[in-house]
Amino acid sequence: MTEFEKTVRKALIDKEMSISELAKKLGISLTYLYDILNSSRKAEKQKKKILNILDIK
Known part of the structure; x- marks a missing residue:
């Protein structure tokens, strides 16, 4: 599991x-x-959206 x-x-x-x-x-x-x-895909835009939705800094 990734960080x-x-x-x-x-x-x-x-x-x-x-x-x-x-x-x-x-x-x-x-x-x-x-x-x-699990980092099989980079998807940087999606990662940013995930961080925003979950309010992760």
């Missing part, structure tokens, strides 16, 4: 949001989101 994925998962728990809810807010598939989280 980015750990950070996102902790924020999801804090906000009581599921990973599928995050994917819906981003307008992407759950599979694509998993690829972003």
Whole structure:
């Protein structure tokens, strides 16, 4: 598990949001989101959106 994925998962728990809810807010598939989280895809724009949605600094 990458540091980015750990950070996102902790924020999801804090906000009581599921990973599928995050994917819906981003307008992407759950599979694509998993690829972003485990660094199979770079997706820098999506990562910035994730940080904004979850209010991660």
